[in-house]
Amino acid sequence: MQLVGYLDSPYVRRTAITMRLLGIDYQHRELSIFRQYDEFRALHPSVKVPLLILDDGTKLIDSNLIIDYLQTQVARRSLMPPGAPEYREALRVTGLALVGMEKVVQLIYEAQHRPEQCRHEPWKQRIIQQFEGSVDLLEQAVAAVEAPSWLHGPGLCQSDIATAVLWRFMQHNSQVDADAGRWPALAAFSHRAEALPEFMACPLSG
């Protein structure tokens, strides 16, 4: 199995960390959707990361669907809490983290992939507001967690992965505020997660 994309994408990184936590072997292929657009396009016309290429050549896109495949078809084990209220809470928190990732990506596109005169400040302000509101809710969710527990107990779940990956992604990008003073629980949570071998094996790259 081949996972295509740089780990500076939070969607690639959450997928890679999931594979490691599930014990799934994979080959990591770094290919940029911007610097190597034509090469990537020859591989898949969506030019989206992550791209998962299965051993028979089947190509899957969308990190949620790829993670579904890995959990249900490969590992046959889910990184979601088994109890109903915890499962629901894990979905709620994962949704907040995903919207956080999306908003940072939109800000990067705005700042780095269009000339200065084509940027639109009201659009940027709207995205920042959506981003900060979602991160505030994440901070609330994480504030109740005490080490060594994770969000839903002793084991790492999809919501833990997505939350920690978002925070590291925020730190990596100057487009957004990633001030530990404003979001102290998230900063401490990320610090713990990034010390795990599965996270350390998937460092951000550009």
Added chain:
Amino acid sequence: MQLVGYLDSPYVRRTAITMRLLGIDYQHRELSIFRQYDEFRALHPSVKVPLLILDDGTKLIDSNLIIDYLQTQVARRSLMPPGAPEYREALRVTGLALVGMEKVVQLIYEAQHRPEQCRHEPWKQRIIQQFEGSVDLLEQAVAAVEAPSWLHGPGLCQSDIATAVLWRFMQHNSQVDADAGRWPALAAFSHRAEALPEFMACPLSG
């Protein structure tokens, strides 16, 4: 349960159709993330659709996660084919349809939510190329289907819903080509799907 968002969002519409196919009762609340931004923001700071508000007040975002919740926690029945190769193919096709939706949304944002001088033609052309390449792959996937079968057999799956919803969304938006002459299998497939009561009960609205 309350599903918030207009059905002109393909993400809202795929969720609504999923709920109807699963026989899940819900109240539909039309609220615009643009025209009613402040009201929406008071409801959820991400200002994202769909938003699913559960009876206890819990709020879930992201259509993939909401559909996961509906299938695993509410209906306890999945609209995914049971066999492994079909399940994988359903994920592959759903991924293509999701990227199609995303690209149309990006084109709408470019054309409708920034002044003309802030639009960036190379960005638009990149998105159109990603969009058309993905839709070409969808056309191939659907071309092999013969009525009354759907993509993976007699029952409607998530890949069928996403594919049909994307095509209708394309027709609804002048930003992209939705020419039945170019993509005849998708046009015919959509025609069949839109005649189903679950699709007819969820008409596009603006």
